[in-house]
Amino acid sequence: MFPRIAALFIAFVTLCAHVRADTPAEKLLKQPDDWFTSDKGRDALESILSWQSEHGDWPKNTDTTRQRRDEGSRRPAGTFDNGATTGELRVLARAFRITGDDRYRQAFLRGFDHILVAQYPNGGWPQRFPAGSGYHRHITFNDGTMIRLLQFLRDVTREEDFRFLDDAQRAAAQRAVERGLDCIVKCQIVVDGVPTVWCAQHHAETLAPVQARSYEHPSLSGAESVGILLFLMDLDEPSPDVVAAVHSGVAWIESAKIEGYRYRKSRTEPALTPDPDAPPLWARFYEIRTNRPIFSDRDGIVKYDIQEIGSERRGGYTWYGTWGTRALKEYARWPHR
Incomplete structure (x- = not known):
């Protein structure tokens, strides 16, 4: 019984880690x-x-x-x-x-x-x-x-x-x-003709996804994109462009979820462990075009396995979260869905 309670508690903490x-x-x-x-x-x-x-x-x-x-x-x-x-x-x-x-x-x-x-x-x-x-x-x-x-x-x-x-x-x-709102719609990243979600930062003039700190690469953001979608779904009278952006963004959120793992932000323990009862996870950053989760140390070298980065960044940054769950729940009752 206790392991199940502990797993739920950790999932809750993970969810709260990126909530404002x-x-x-x-x-x-x-x-x-x-x-x-x-x-x-x-x-x-x-x-x-x-x-x-x-x-x-x-x-x-x-x-x-x-x-x-x-x-x-x-x-x-x-x-x-x-x-x-x-x-x-x-x-x-x-x-x-x-x-x-x-x-x-x-x-x-x-x-x-x-x-x-x-x-x-x-x-x-x-x-x-x-x-x-x-x-x-x-x-x-x-x-x-x-x-x-x-x-x-x-x-x-x-x-x-x-x-x-x-x-x-x-x-x-x-x-x-x-x-x-117009900027948000124009910043939505399009891959092979399909609108997806957003990067954590976009170029001041071209609106292209850009890098911030050395370990924050141009990418599809599983965390910041949820905040954008929640704001758009909270608008009283969204424009057709905003409605379309939400549909596309939520579709990507649904496609990018990772199931069957529990995330632990730790410098010493494995970051992901199998757990069939764990809620879905989303990576903080996904590689544009491939949708593969990406990770990096302060040297800026992209890795595709979180265990391949050093303990300092592995335990000092939130690489996964249950952020998308709230977006999917809000979308389920969104009157424009």
Whole structure:
């Protein structure tokens, strides 16, 4: 009995490993309205204001709610990666609605305008802006970066916390969402005439799949593509192009599932072990055209067997997950299927 429970627990952990977790700022949105006028709430809001960059965004992997930035330190570099910026903006919008403190509105508008300016003419967003010359400049689906921005801008057009924006600002957000959706459709990778899914990042100009870090090759992404599909299926009135993209993407997800194995993220144990009761798995990266799962150490050499890469990357990166299960479940009840 215990091995079965353990297997289910590991499967659950694997599923959660790539599910978007709330940032510290987003967790504040669970607080009641009166918390925002309390001493603790105002302290958290002051902390958020102190961490805003000169461009209007916020740093990643930083709890911007707990402690104010040292006034004598350099302002941090902001980003859209790892959930940064959109959470802080949501909190500030709500704080302004509740308190009427105009500093929150002004800080929100700086970040909101920064997001709009950062969007490329083709509808994509880089990982950060100004983007520089590295892989950060490319359109970034990795870790849900672009999808978070689109979700935020969509909410700007319809949620109560953002009612202080005028018609022109809400219209600008709506246009940005529409351009973003067009970019998503155009980025969908076509193999032998058949649309499949997406890479974790696409070229800023050509939209072709591109490499990020040395072990993140141009590929079909079994993780990021699920996040894209879930967003597309959550649209109220998807266009025919979006509906077609979902159909093709889900068909690929169904074809790419791996059954009969349990995944363990470990530096010492085998990554995959046979288990007929394990839920389906999807690889993080699939080779374009062959659909073979691919893996790599930091040297960038592609391997087709996860056991052929070193323990550092094998145990330090999530190479498989049950991500596709949620996409298949949502598709089963999607009214446009």
